[in-house]
Amino acid sequence: MLSNSLIALLGIALLILVVNLPVHVVFKFVLGIAAMYLISKLFSRQTGIKDDWGMLMVRSKAGLRTIDALAKNENAWKLFADLGTVVAYGTLSFFIIRRPLKERALVVFAGLVVLSLLSLLVAPVVFPFLIGILGTEGLAAKSSVATGSQSALVAAGLLYLGGFSLMVFGSLISYAVVVLSAVIGALFFGTHTIQTIAPGATLILPGINIPFAEGIIALALILLVHEGAHAVLARIARVKILSSGVVLLGVLPIGAFVEPDEDQLKKVDSEKQSRVLVAGSTANLFASLAAFFLFLGFLFVTVPYKESGLLVVGGNQSGTVIYTINGQNASTFAAGNLTANSTLAIGSSRGAYEVTLGKGQFSYYDLSSTFFLAKYSNPALEFIYNLLGLIFSLNFVIGIVNLLPLPFFDGYRLLELNVDKKMAVTAISWIAALAFLVNFLPWFF
Known part of the structure; x- marks a missing residue:
């Protein structure tokens, strides 16, 4: 019988094996999940913990005293949850929060300030950072969708009217319409628009498309603050x-x-x-804001140690920094009269190699022109950069996605609690679920 330690080591080894397979990321996900399912079965047999579709619920009473101690400051936690309600539902939260009129108005105003900080400071950095970490060309395109002045005005209106909940719900539906029209065109009319459409959603698995150690630590912290906040308000x-x-x-x-x-x-x-239900997302969003300022400070103090060049996004060379092209600085390289099939000599963080124009194309970001994307040759600095970035970006993403009215999400239970008409709740949740699934479709084309 294998010990728990040996099973854990086997699981890590299988993940490393899957990560290094030369297959598409979708297949890596499938293989990674299958491998972890097998490990869960081994853990279940060893420990006696029942698994549910490969998922193990490890229960403990540890930490309950800490929760009780934190819950003693009731007024502060109630204010925390009410501010989160404003961030989640914007101006509409005025009709959800139950405080005296003047006090409620002050809470809504303060919550809108927090909402502004998150939307103006944190949100614009989340996608560029995740593009660099995930190395996903699709998400690079996604970050440029709907940036016109009219779209921005509509997004701002939805944001301040209904908070992140309404804005993300609206964005999910509008992008699903774009994806669905492209899919229909590809299947029935032979158009190729779908090939230029980015996925609106992606799965995240440490070791597969985010760094393993940093990803595990970041996810553990995200789960800790989310569930801890639920527990304290309960x-x-x-x-x-x-x-x-x-x-x-x-x-x-x-x-x-x-x-x-x-x-x-x-x-x-x-x-x-x-308050109990909204506390989880509130904790994630406040943690995102705090981690963002730490991330910002780290970037400022490490400017002299940042690499310069072109950061490759997507393809087999994703994450590579290109320093020179044909002996010239990559950031200032002029293509001149280069034609298709011209050969370029590349000097990069992975060594020297040649590429042929028109073959194996990839996207890139110029590290000298963006402050928030960085690469470091020092492993310790790279680790801290990845860790802080994942903490702020994933807290933000998980915090707002959890507000969607999807089954099993807190957003669904909040909608059910505050909307009396059950048919309306069911209809909204079905629309959200279908739109959410449609956003994954570009991965399969």
């Missing part, structure tokens, strides 16, 4: 926490949970339930 609502724990797929932490007494939770008033 205790403030006088709801008993039965246990807490982590959800594992093999050796990967893919979720966390607190297990409140559901019967007690259903009996508390809607205001308290809303």
